[in-house]
Amino acid sequence: MEGGKPIFHRMYVCFAALKKGFIQGCRPVVGLDGCHIKGPHPGQLLCAIGIDANNGMYPIAYAIVEIENRCTWTWFLEILVNDLRIDNGLSWVFMSDKHKGLLRAVEDLVPSVEHKHCVCVRHLYNNFKKGHNGMALKQILWEAARATTIPGFKAHMLGWKLKMEVQ
Structure with missing residues (x-):
């Protein structure tokens, strides 16, 4: 009261x-x-x-x-x-x-x-997107976050690394 x-x-x-x-x-x-x-x-x-x-x-x-x-x-x-x-x-x-x-x-x-x-993936992405414009990072980051195995995670992260080398 x-x-x-x-x-x-x-x-x-x-x-x-x-x-x-x-x-x-x-x-x-x-x-x-x-x-x-x-x-x-x-x-x-x-x-x-x-x-x-x-x-x-x-x-x-x-x-x-x-x-x-x-x-x-x-x-x-x-x-x-x-x-x-x-x-x-x-x-x-x-x-x-x-x-x-x-x-x-x-x-x-x-x-x-x-x-x-834990760190929320959305907050992690907000920190990264300042230096990396476009949807590529967002898509790869979320795919890596959703990976249920270590090989799956590494495959997505390798895709990110290759994409960054091309740019």
């Missing part, structure tokens, strides 16, 4: 069927991300995504919070770690980019989890 008026604070959602499916059939890998909610009710959407047996994305949980910071990530992760029954993080991997407060929240709550940092 704020001045006698109810104010929305936070909301966590983890459907029982998704939680059970993740625990029973997915890899111990959790992707963590956040994004802005725009419009008349702004805030942040925090989410946890798993990887299923077919290398597909598997939704685990999400939360709507007032702002993205260490406090809100800690709140989200405390509930998530409890839901997924992560007693010790030795067999778990968390993947994220370097969101505000997320690094410290993971260190505080599950210090033994392996925490890997």
